[in-house]
Amino acid sequence: MLYNDQSSQKKKLDLAVVDMIALDLQPFTIVTDEGFKKLVSLLDPRYDLPSTYTLSGKLLNQRYTDIRNKLKEDMSGVEYVALTCDGWTSRATESYLTITCHFVSNHQLHAVVLSTKPLTNGINHTSENIAASIQEIIDEWEIDHKITSIVTDNAASMIKACELLKKKHFPCYAHMLNLVVQDNMKLIQPILKKCKDIVTFIKQSTSAMEIFKKEQNSEKPLKLIQECPTRWNSSYYMIERILKTNEAIGRTLLKVRKAPQPLSVDDVCVLTELVKVLDIFEEATKKISGSKYVTISLVIPVTMGLYNNVCKISTNMETEDGKKFIKGLIDSIITRLFPYENRTVAKIASLLDPRFKKEGFRIPANASAAINLLEFDMVSILKKKEEKKKTIEIQNQNVSSTPEKPGTSCALFAFLEERIDSKIKSLTADVIITKRQYLETINSDQDTDPLLYWKIAGHGLSPLEECAAKYLCIPATSVESERCFSTTGQIITERRSRLKAENVDKITFLHKNIRNH
Template identity: 30%
Template sequence: MCEDWDIDCNKITCVVTDHGANMVAAVKAEFGESKHLPCFAHTINLIATKSVPLYKEGYGARVEPVIEEEEEILLEEQEETHFLELDAQAEISAELSMIRIIKKMKTVIKFFKASEVASRLLREYQMQDGTKEGCCLALILDVRTRWNSITLMIERFLLMTRFISQVLLAMPKGPTMLSGGEILILREVCSVLKPLMSVMMEMSGEQYVTCSKVIPIVRMLKLSYTSLNPECMEAVSLKANILFYLDKYFKNVEKMKLLAMSTFLDPRFKKLHFESALAASNAVSWTSDIVKEQIRRVSQEKSAEEQTYPVTSAGTTGTDIWSFHDSLVADNMKKYVPENTGGLPTEVKMYLNTPESPRLQNPFEVWEGIKEQHPEMYKVATKYLSLSATSVPSERLFSRAGQLVTRLRNRLSGPHIDMLLFLQSVDENVWFS
């Protein structure tokens, strides 16, 4: 692809992929491990699907195989922490109970999907309650490959519980409705899953910065779930699963150079959300090294300009009254010494001494306002803040391509598809401006 588009591989800062082994291996082989970034949204979805045991084939696959020996001790400690609230037998019992309740709910949903009479009655009861025709809601059935589908399915079912009960009462041959206790369990399970869904929705945007949010959001998720106190055993088990997988998949998130630098260069966060002081120090050090290199390059350019600078020796009489000033500037250039290479550049020090910006403020706008004081650091910030933390934009592109190339339009050529997809991507403000 780089050859087709004539892209210099050295100019590529980051490549975001899902967790497919072939994609990860290809990126690491071509660009190096330091330039690979796993999709944050895929990882959060993986945590959600593994925490809800609906799709699990058994209970022995809690920990991924092929673990390095030096991680075994850490993993054992994590497992001990994971089972503090519940012993193994109680957790398995809670997971089995959750599976039974969710499957019972799915049986009801499938009945409505298959029965035209039940679907019609569901719409009629909603309209009798004041819902306008065309605005009636339908039940959602989860799809394993669709993000947040389990949470959305449970949320919609709980929203329509009253109407579902009315329909099932009018149809004695229908499936058994969930009991009050089971509905309460679903409410708690849904409340435990919602933070993951809200994070995934926030991180799937394309018009704002996402890469710098990864480290803060991971920390906020851990704190949020630690403070969460569900009552039923099923929700407690789910919470323990989520905390376990959060710690497993994000235990080294602060050590990733791209994420650490992006977070540090975001004026809203800086070093605020680094749990490890060493990781925060590394982020500052990596940034400082790049800034120093840019300052060194600028000083070399100034030295080159010095050789061609028009100089008149001091004290020379002539018609140019600025000759003495020019000679002083030339002398200062000779005495110019770049910043101390052993410490932090002045720009970085000034940046660290300023307070964090408001969370809802655009970091690019903040940097536009301070770029006069931080000219070299501004260049680094615009480079690393523009990185995307997810592969959602490409996923959306594939979805649009699938909607465009249908059985009725299967004769579209490749170049025409490219042009149509490009026209779809143009903002409405550009079209009508």
């Protein structure tokens, strides 16, 4: 006998099927597949799988609404959030905008997806249309007053959209790192072309591929990696793999007809120098692109670290191509990355990271400017708290009608009220003391979690703890919204190119957020 629709077990199993669809990015039609139906029947003969119509309509909507309400409740107690957003085009040539939200709750960093929806006017990619689409999501989630920054790439339309929304814009640091390297890849195009030609030839030739595998003389032979023009690190991976397998590549090319010329000794010297410097950029890109730990405070110290290391390596460059390439990198770092030290968000975040504080800055004057900005923020927070406290007291006085205690004279202690009222004027002094107490202590170890630090030390450093929640929630990159592209690309396959936009949004939302609820 099958479970009836009101059975708690039936509801649990239906929920598990919806979660499987979202987590594993399975098509709704899996419930009609013979193998899956047979498996479910063996596991529980009493369970009757829902139809694709019930699954994609009622059950998906219920699960989405449930998780959305829980997330909205969680975010209602959060004072500060940051957003990332990016646009992309699906296989069905629909223009989507993905928005992610980042916030600190219980001294932990959270990254969630708010929306993956078509633009309000899908044909129009103007900044006004993008701004209207973002505002629609902001209003849905009721977070307009909480947003500290919006992180996007450097597209003019995105920057203008943030201006229209009157929100602080922060340019994606990973995107800028990519531009720094891409600026200079053209300087080494001849040798890059040699590498690409070799990889293309071996990948496209069955006989060459077989010889290449045998020549490696390994149980797990490596495969060559082709460059992707839009990602600098794909060139790095290609070069690194070529250097690891260069001997096998050389023997392979000599055994196959019409093969390109193997790399010369000079070529290998150039590639070896390139890998040394690109390795630093790869480390920086990985470090700055996380979503589960604080990244915004890394921007200024990472820039300084990149510059110092690239300058050191430049003194050991022997090839002309290597020298030309690394000089271009240094110039690009100065042009594209140094300006981050003048950005309010990055400056204050570095100060609030106990690992860096003032020592993470390249120019001491920028650290001093950041301290002034932080002081202003601290005073503002304390003033708001005082105003909120007074409002509550007035409300309590209006509600309460408790009579005065006998013998108490208001006039007798009038001087206290005057002094308390004037106390707000000394907030700046309190802020300076708190700030010094924090900045003058020894910096934390490099493996310290800054949010854990503020959890332990924050109570004695108010309002710095609140400032940390405000700024450290901001991601340094828009990578999280870009990651949704690959997820959604797996949802909108050729098999499911006609999937409704609202279901694309719900599945992406559940896929990214369901694990936390």
